[in-house]
Amino acid sequence: MTANPQPIYFHNTETNRKEEFHSIEPGHVRMYTCGPTIYDYAHIGNYRAYLFEDVLRRYLQYRGYRVTQVMNLTDVEDKIIRKAQEQGKTIFEVTKPFEQAFFEDLDTLGIERAEYYPRATAHIPEMVALIQSLRDKGLTYEKDGSIYFRVSAFQDYGRLSGNRPDSLKPGARVDADEYEKEEASDFVLWKARKEGEHFWETELGPGRPGWHIECSAMSMKYLGPHFDIHTGGEDNIFPHHENEIAQSEGATGTRFVNYWLHCRHLLVGGEKMAKSKGNFFTLRDLIQQGNHPMALRYFIVSSHYRSPLNLTPEGLKAAHAAWSRIMDFHTRLREGLQSGKSGAFSNDLERAVRTSVQRFEEHMNDDLDTPRAVAALFDLIREANKILDAGPVERGQLQSVSDTLRRIDTVLGVIRPEEPMLDEEIERLIQDRQEARKRRDFAAADAIRDQLAARGIVLEDTREGVRWKRR
Numbered sequence: 001m002t003a004n005p006q007p008i009y010f011h012n013t014e015t016n017r018k019e020e021f022h023s024i025e026p027g028h029v030r031m032y033t034c035g036p037t038i039y040d041y042a043h044i045g046n047y048r049a050y051l052f053e054d055v056l057r058r059y060l061q062y063r064g065y066r067v068t069q070v071m072n073l074t075d076v077e078d079k080i081i082r083k084a085q086e087q088g089k090t091i092f093e094v095t096k097p098f099e100q101a102f103f104e105d106l107d108t109l110g111i112e113r114a115e116y117y118p119r120a121t122a123h124i125p126e127m128v129a130l131i132q133s134l135r136d137k138g139l140t141y142e143k144d145g146s147i148y149f150r151v152s153a154f155q156d157y158g159r160l161s162g163n164r165p166d167s168l169k170p171g172a173r174v175d176a177d178e179y180e181k182e183e184a185s186d187f188v189l190w191k192a193r194k195e196g197e198h199f200w201e202t203e204l205g206p207g208r209p210g211w212h213i214e215c216s217a218m219s220m221k222y223l224g225p226h227f228d229i230h231t232g233g234e235d236n237i238f239p240h241h242e243n244e245i246a247q248s249e250g251a252t253g254t255r256f257v258n259y260w261l262h263c264r265h266l267l268v269g270g271e272k273m274a275k276s277k278g279n280f281f282t283l284r285d286l287i288q289q290g291n292h293p294m295a296l297r298y299f300i301v302s303s304h305y306r307s308p309l310n311l312t313p314e315g316l317k318a319a320h321a322a323w324s325r326i327m328d329f330h331t332r333l334r335e336g337l338q339s340g341k342s343g344a345f346s347n348d349l350e351r352a353v354r355t356s357v358q359r360f361e362e363h364m365n366d367d368l369d370t371p372r373a374v375a376a377l378f379d380l381i382r383e384a385n386k387i388l389d390a391g392p393v394e395r396g397q398l399q400s401v402s403d404t405l406r407r408i409d410t411v412l413g414v415i416r417p418e419e420p421m422l423d424e425e426i427e428r429l430i431q432d433r434q435e436a437r438k439r440r441d442f443a444a445a446d447a448i449r450d451q452l453a454a455r456g457i458v459l460e461d462t463r464e465g466v467r468w469k470r471r
């Protein structure tokens with residue numbers, strides 16, 4: 001921890017205001033982040049949430065905290081069951097490839113790994129025990145072999161989202177894992193076995209868990225009944241997180257989470273993404289269109305997580321240009337250090353470094369205000385470039401500018417030093433791709449194109465063959 005740490009403020013959804021952050025355990029932050037349902041490739045909107053959580057995690061580390069982060073992988077719920085039935089597969093056959101793809105995407109975007117990625121199907125006994133404890137406290141009822149949470153029996157229901165149980169109609173009960181009703185409803189904890197669906201034989205009878213219960217069971221298993229931060233996308237607030245509070249506090253009788261942080265949706269062309277609107281993009285789609293993964297990362301992390309963000313070609317272009325300026329500066333510093341040239345110590349540069357670090361931290365402390373924090377970095381880049389244009393500075397000072405940039409980048413995570421690909425390497429991959437296409441293995445061909453795109457190599461299929469260029 002720094003000697004005189006300034007407080008960090010987070011906007012807490014529960015109280016709807018910025019609050020000074022204090023961890024329960026000194027120097028250690030325990031946080032839970034709702035993860036993907038692994039039945040398909042995650043779309044770029046999902047990655048907005050994971051990138052916000054990555055920046056949150058990185059900034060806490062920057063401030064000297066040890067972070068224990070848990071992200072669940074939902075590998076049993078309605079959509080997965082439906083897909084398994086449609087394709088005549090087991091739920092594990094459906095989820096396995098997408099789980100792998102998810103981790104590949106995290107690496108592509110430079111998202112740090114959480115400490116735990118628990119899978120719902122590996123925590124059935126924990127969920128059963130939690131439901132039993134809710135049952136013992138009179139918070140549940142049973143209907144046709146399914147078990148529901150009785151929302152009206154939990155005093156505090158609605159604390160997070162404002163959807164109070166007084167709006168509950170008698171008998172309002174939902175079985176679906178995801179529902180968007182604007183009113184409180186009794187929700188399913190355990191679903192009775194249905195013909196053709198995967199089920200577990202348990203003390204609650206044969207069946208499977210509802211979606212909400214896994215996050216309560218797994219967060220409390222890995223982080224304890226009371227932990228610091230819980231995050232998600234804004235669509236998780238109700239009903240999912242409201243239900244998590246009811247399940248967890250209903251069972252333990254103690255406070256579940258201190259700070260709830262939620263990020264806004266990512267819009268595409270001003271609209272919410274939907275497959276039917278043709279504005280639905282996976283990370284892989286965007287890379288295939290020629291976007292550099294680090295420019296995409298920059299595009300998302302440089303916007304404030306609670307502000308609307310609209311994905312447009314112009315926005316991506318501007319993000320690429322800004323990200324390139326950071327990379328150019330990084331290269332300039334590296335080359336300057338390699339050249340071994342040294343000049344005079346610059347007081348102006350010293351001041352620019354100090355001011356920009358101070359501002360960077362000030363803005364990050366203010367509910368992760370990344371747009372202003374990034375602006376502080378650009379102030380430094382502009383000042384430093386001006387000074388370096390006039391001639392080399394003292395080598396030690398150049399080193400400290402470089403260290404500052406690296407330190408700021410432990411939070412932003414946009415600098416990825418990469419060796420440029422050799423021409424032979426590119427030609428060989430193009431050859432492999434041509435062969436894959438000849439044997440009509442288009443998945444393999446596309447994978448090679450993606451791999452090249454990720455390294456900034458753009459392919460162009462022409463009548464004369466494949467041409468390539470560096471972006």
Ligand SMILES: [Zn+2]
Nearest residue numbers: 034035215240
């Ligand atoms: Zn969750």
